[in-house]
Amino acid sequence: MRAPWSSRVPLAVLLLLQAAGCTDGHKPVIIVHGILDGPKQFETLSTLIKAAHPDTEVHTISLYNDMESLVPLWVQVQDFRKAIEDIMNKSPEGVHLLCFSQGGLICQAVLSTSPNHNVHTFISLSSPLAGQYGDTDYLKKAFPDCLKELVYFLCYNKMGQEISICDYWNDPHHRADYLRANTFLPLINGEKPHKSMKEWRENFLRIKKMVLIGGPDDGVITPWQSSHYGFYNASEDVVEMRNQEFYKNNTFGLRTLDARGDVSVCVQSGVEHTHWHSNITVFTNCIEKWLI
Numbered sequence: 135m136r137a138p139w140s141s142r143v144p145l146a147v148l149l150l151l152q153a154a155g156c157t158d159g160h161k162p163v164i165i166v167h168g169i170l171d172g173p174k175q176f177e178t179l180s181t182l183i184k185a186a187h188p189d190t191e192v193h194t195i196s197l198y199n200d201m202e203s204l205v206p207l208w209v210q211v212q213d214f215r216k217a218i219e220d221i222m223n224k225s226p227e228g229v230h231l232l233c234f235s236q237g238g239l240i241c242q243a244v245l246s247t248s249p250n251h252n253v254h255t256f257i258s259l260s261s262p263l264a265g266q267y268g269d270t271d272y273l274k275k276a277f278p279d280c281l282k283e284l285v286y287f288l289c290y291n292k293m294g295q296e297i298s299i300c301d302y303w304n305d306p307h308h309r310a311d312y313l314r315a316n317t318f319l320p321l322i323n324g325e326k327p328h329k330s331m332k333e334w335r336e337n338f339l340r341i342k343k344m345v346l347i348g349g350p351d352d353g354v355i356t357p358w359q360s361s362h363y364g365f366y367n368a369s370e371d372v373v374e375m376r377n378q379e380f381y382k383n384n385t386f387g388l389r390t391l392d393a394r395g396d397v398s399v400c401v402q403s404g405v406e407h408t409h410w411h412s413n414i415t416v417f418t419n420c421i422e423k424w425l426i
Contacts, residue, residue, distance in 0.1 A: 159189050159227070160187040160190040160425060160426060161225065161227055161228050161229055161425070162191040162192070162193060162221060162225045163183055163192050163229070163232055163425060164193045164218055164229055164230070165180070165192065165193065165194040165195065165232050165233070166214060166231070166233040166237035166240055167199070167203075167234055168234040168235025168236045168237045169203045169204070169235055169236040169298060170200060170204075171203070171234075171235075173194040173196045173199070175411065176194045176234075176411055178412040179232075179411040180192045180194060182414065182417045183425060186417075187425060190425065193221050195214060195217050197213050197217060198210050203298060204297055204299070205298060206295065206318075207236075207239060207240060207243065207298050207301040207318050208243075210240055210298070211240055211243045211244055214240050214241075215244045215248060218231070218244055222252050222253070226252070228253065229252060229254065230254055230424065230425055231244075231253045231256045231257065232257040232259065232421070234259045234261070234410065235259070235260055235261055235262070235354075235355070235407070236261070236302075237261065238261020238262075238361075239261060239262065239302055239319070241256060241258070242322055242338070243318070243322045245337060245338050245340070245341060246322055246334035246386065247330075247334060247337065248337055249336075249337050251337070251340055253340070253341050254341065254343065255342060255344070255424045256341050256343070256345070257344075257345040257347065257424060258344070258346050258347065258361065259347045259410050259416075260347060260355055260407060260410045261355070261360075261361055262356075262360045263323075263346070263361060263362075263363050264304065264323070264359075264360040264363045264365035264378065265302050265303065265360055265365055266304060266356060266360065267304055267305055267306060267356055267357075267365075267366060268282055268354075268355075268356025268357070269282045270353070270354045270356065282305075285300075285303055285305065286303070286305040286307075286308045286312075288300070289303040289305075289316070290311040290312065291315060295315070295316070295318075300316075301316065301317070301319060302318060302319045304316075304319060306365070306366040306367060306368050306370060313326050322334070323380045323385065324380050324385020324386040325385065331385065334386060335384075335390075338386055338391075339387040339390060339391060341391070342396060343396045343424060344396060344397050345400065345420065345421070345424055346361060346362045346363070346397065346398070346400070347410070347416065347420045347421070348360075348361025348400075348401065349402040349403050349404070349405050350401075350403055351403055351404050351405060352406065352407045352410075353407050354407035357372050359372050359374065363378060363380075364378070365378065375388070400419065400420035402416050402420060
């Protein structure tokens, strides 16, 4: 009987094949949490990933947990990027990035500002990718007793931009103020021209696949279509992704990614915001198949 294939191939060759992604192992998964939560909330998701693919390394980054998640997003991006780079440097075969809620925006910014990243699939799990405009429990924790119509007074100034939720507050009735004062979302989505736009677009397009997950019963992301890059116009009618100016102008690479066939949209009804990362149906229908 002939010896197994692996025993007949020199160790050095096996290591080279593994480094090149030619073996059957699954890529590591990096999880980035959302606002007002942390790694503890993602224990179920980590268990689901390991049950489906036992050889998968799962890294849930413990940074800016709970109330610290209200720190300005550019500050968070810097530290999350360092943590993600440390994992990528140990994973030459590439990694998957699975990011929840506010974490999806952090991950988009990390991808856009990382010229050498090796992220294969970016999974955005119920993230306000086109912004947030709604009265929710999260808003009330940041701004008690403040109506959504008045939040722009608090957010669209230097002091307001020191609170993470203001970095993606997108008031459709105060578009000019949003573009003038918001120092985060209009930049990463290319709504406000800046000198790094071309470089950031090229960096973002290093990913091989983007998966956008959300649904109508979320209850927090407002409008819920923001999880798929849709958003309100001035009449508060939802304009879907392909009709957004940042898509049509390809400001950060979304249209190119879509034209490549590398944008997958998963809509799941009946899921509340805090349940996305523990819902087995969501994992089975929207996440599992991409973690190869």
